[in-house]
Amino acid sequence: MSRNRVRAAAAAGALLAGALTACSGSGDDDGSVTIKLLEYQKARADVIEPLIPEFERAMARRGQEVKVELIADTLTDDQFRTKITQQLHSGSAPDVIDMGGTNVTGLAGAGYLLKLDEYLDGWDGWDQYYASVKDGVRQPDGGYYSLPHEASVQSLFYRKDVLERLGVDTSQPRTWDELIGRMKQVRAETGEAPMVLPAGTAWGAGSWSEGLLPIVAGTGSTLYDAESRKWTLESEGLSAAFDLYAELIEDGLLPARDLQNPNPWEPTKYQKFPEGTITVAAQGSWGWKYDWGPEGAAPIENVREKVGVWDYPALVPGTEPYSVSGGGYGYSVSAESGHPDAAAELVKWLSSGVPLAKQLTAVGAVSPRKDLSGTAPYKDEPTLLEAERKLPGTVQPLLGDGQDQVSQAVQGTTAELVSGDADGGEAADDFAEEAEELLGRPRVAK
Incomplete structure (x- = not known):
């Protein structure tokens, strides 16, 4: 396990208590922390961009100065896999990576992704996820290296x-x-x-x-x-x-x-x-x-x-x-992120409430959580709601x-x-x- 992954696990308790202690001691000259988020599909980048200031304001209300830099790098799936593997290997990858679940297993197995279990345990949002979705993203070692923000x-x-x-x-x-x-x-x-x-x-x-x-x-x-x-x-x-x-x-x-x-x-x-x-x-x-x-x-x-x-x-x-229930995209955190606590906060915030509802509607995805059916604009998508009602009874290979x-x-x-x-x-x-x-x-x- 890398030094950053050990430090992230040790700091998880403080994160769940609402503090970002690992981030507050280091960062930009003004005392803030900057994390980078990669979106490699235009439709996803377009919906994320206006959400970033909302997240920054939400963190500021909690007394934490967190800035997010969106990297909107439009790539094909093959181009993305090649580029992110090279970046993770060299330690230059963004803090947060939005990608399809089929990419996660190999990258997690190579030690490139942060295990998120310590951040998810005790988070009430995790309790809202459908069992089939959780099963679909659990890795061979039993851990979670991606927080899914959609299902299919x-x-x-x-x-x-x-x-x-x-x-x-x-x-x-x-x-x-x-x-x-x-x-x-x-x-x-x-x-x-x-x-x-x-x-x-x-x-x-x-x-x-x-x-x-x-x-x-x-x-x-x-x-x-x-x-x-x-x-x-x-x-x-x-x-x-x-x-x-x-x-x-x-x-x-x-x-x-x-x-x-x-x-x-x-x-x-x-x-x-x-x-x-x-x-x-x-x-x-x-x-x-x-x-x-x-x-x-x-x-x-x-x-x-x-x-x-x-x-x-x-x-x-x-x-x-x-x-059949299939995975969708999920947020992973680089194992070498300098600010894993802030990255995990961003991942959870984007995977909750109105921010999640806006993403689901933009890309036509089914909610991986049980508590979104009444949240606009997702609540106004009858075909997606119908598909979600099938989700608990689907086959998950x-x-x-x-x-x-x-x-x-x-x-x-x-x-x-x-x-x-x-x-x-x-x-x-x-x-x-x-x-x-x-x-x-x-x-x-x-």
Whole structure:
């Protein structure tokens, strides 16, 4: 553990008592403390910027002079991962980093992030977090290195208006066989592939996190065991999921050519779903805002009237329809922060009340807390509130270190399915072989 992490843990009791003793003794020439906050997506930076003076005033009322410098550095996900890893390694990273949960495990395991447990224990805000959200961000050592300020629910979005016009049942499908029967009805009417699940290398990590993973998550098969820290690469659930993809492609229900497009989400989610050619799309709750909302990438007029949401149907016997809860972005603190107490105060303040409600509304995310449904402007987002009501009953897939390698293997093997170079069984075998090679034998359960 670094010297700063030891000092942060020792000072936690003072923080919870309302003092920032570690910060008050050091800082700028005027006695104040300056901490840096990194936002690498413009929409997030735009909503955070006007909140910073409010936080500074709130701290001033408590007798603490804390300044926040916002670093708004617009980057792609890959650019961000490269840059933040370099900065953390060199000790030059900002105090607070806002990032997706998939980045946290590796960085925490490398010792780059501050363990936040001492700051969260005893904080009444932590008691308001949904259990599934807490479970999703708990790291293999049992600790928390990120405070999530959003959640997501992944489901199947469908075009109610189109299906009703075609005379296709819009009630919740109980099984994939039932849903496939409906999609065959649509294809018979339109001659087009009627649904999209992310797959292939062009879709990148989405082929795993938004494609295969949500399907496997509801099968009851274990993917990752936190105690042994090993991945199970062969299971009934994985075999069933690869077989499902193969069946959908063979029956012409997935747009194989579009999935091989360099930007496969454009002809599918941004063109054919909005125009109604594709009638079912695997999607997260963020789609209401980012994809099909009035200011989204491909707005659908009167989207709430035209689009509905189904749970994923059951794939294997003995299971029931379900939705999947996924992580969103969270605030982490650099293990080498010179002012960890002030950084933790900022993280908690941004993850509470009106500041949190404004962020959720701006990015179309679901509240990770139970106490936001009456807070404006979040309270005026019916689609997000509906998704939040599902959150306690969602499936939360347990994942750990090695996700990137598993994702890479999924991308390659689903690409084989899309191109017709493998059937379901062959893809499952190829996945297990490739993932084991990428992960290394010690991280694979046998």
